[in-house]
Amino acid sequence: MKRVLLIHDLCSVGKAAMMNMIPVLSVMGMEVCPLPTMLLSTHTGGFGRPEMLPVPGTYLEESLKHFQREQIRFDCIFVGYLGNTEMAQTVSGLLEMDCRPLVILDPIMGDHGKYYSNFDETYKEALLPLLGKADLLLPNLTEAAFLSGIPYSECQSEEGLGKVVEKLRKMGMKDGVITGTKAREDEIGMAVLEGNNMKICKEPEIPYHSHGTGDLFDAVLCGALLGGVSLEASARKAHAFVADCLRAKAVEAGEERAGLPFERLLGKLV
Numbered sequence: 001m002k003r004v005l006l007i008h009d010l011c012s013v014g015k016a017a018m019m020n021m022i023p024v025l026s027v028m029g030m031e032v033c034p035l036p037t038m039l040l041s042t043h044t045g046g047f048g049r050p051e052m053l054p055v056p057g058t059y060l061e062e063s064l065k066h067f068q069r070e071q072i073r074f075d076c077i078f079v080g081y082l083g084n085t086e087m088a089q090t091v092s093g094l095l096e097m098d099c100r101p102l103v104i105l106d107p108i109m110g111d112h113g114k115y116y117s118n119f120d121e122t123y124k125e126a127l128l129p130l131l132g133k134a135d136l137l138l139p140n141l142t143e144a145a146f147l148s149g150i151p152y153s154e155c156q157s158e159e160g161l162g163k164v165v166e167k168l169r170k171m172g173m174k175d176g177v178i179t180g181t182k183a184r185e186d187e188i189g190m191a192v193l194e195g196n197n198m199k200i201c202k203e204p205e206i207p208y209h210s211h212g213t214g215d216l217f218d219a220v221l222c223g224a225l226l227g228g229v230s231l232e233a234s235a236r237k238a239h240a241f242v243a244d245c246l247r248a249k250a251v252e253a254g255e256e257r258a259g260l261p262f263e264r265l266l267g268k269l270v
Contacts, residue, residue: 002226003031008080010036014043015259020215027266028223038083045211046257057090076102088126095133105134110142113152132172140180177235192232206246212259
């Protein structure tokens with residue numbers, strides 16, 4: 001059984017972050033070992049201001065030392081929501097370990113051309129050292145633009161996206177999947193980046209939006225990849241699962257802030 005160290009935030013209500021990724025990875029046959037960066041009463045979209053408790057960076061450092069003393073090994077380290085510059089710096093230092101496993105980074109900080117309310121340029125700068133330490137980068141188009149320094153408005157075309165990818169590679173990115181690219185109004189795309197190759201995968205867009213989709217995408221992709229599936233096939237599998245969840249949510253017509261009814265669809269991943 002593959003073992004994943006999941007460095008991410010933990011929300012009690014709203015179906016996001018760890019609460020989406022743990023059940024998905026578990027049903028795909030992975031042992032998930034959560035290492036929270038921040039505790040929240042809800043996710044940050046639609047529930048007002050949540051109660052937030054940042055986990056001290058020393059907790060992560062001492063936990064990893066404990067794992068090393070006990071010779072606990074991981075097949076993958078997934079790095080998600082870090083929450084502040086101090087935690088980003090801590091995790092960057094921790095990833096300088098010898099013989100580290102596959103490292104997957106989702107640089108969570110914005111969408112639709114804007115930073116999330118609690119992030120800014122300073123946080124983006126703190127994430128930059130992580131680019132060269134991750135084996136796989138999973139930004140959305142906004143995050144890819146911010147990291148590259150190329151204006152979001154210039155990244156909408158395939159030519160503009162190519163410039164972003166070229167810049168990220170020069171900054172240390174190895175492989176990656178950039179989600180949220182668009183070719184037409186009724187399509188949603190993603191750029192799969194392996195070595196020097198970029199392939200744009202396009203799918204029909206589901207006319208419904210919800211919180212937690214990125215976490216579900218990350219979890220399915222991670223689980224499939226660790227199961228021996230190629231990066232492109234893993235990304236397509238992840239996109240298909242998220243699309244199924246969005247369709248189910250659209251039929252259900254519940255509150256957007258409540259997240260996706262993914263639990264009922266986990267059988268598709270077995």
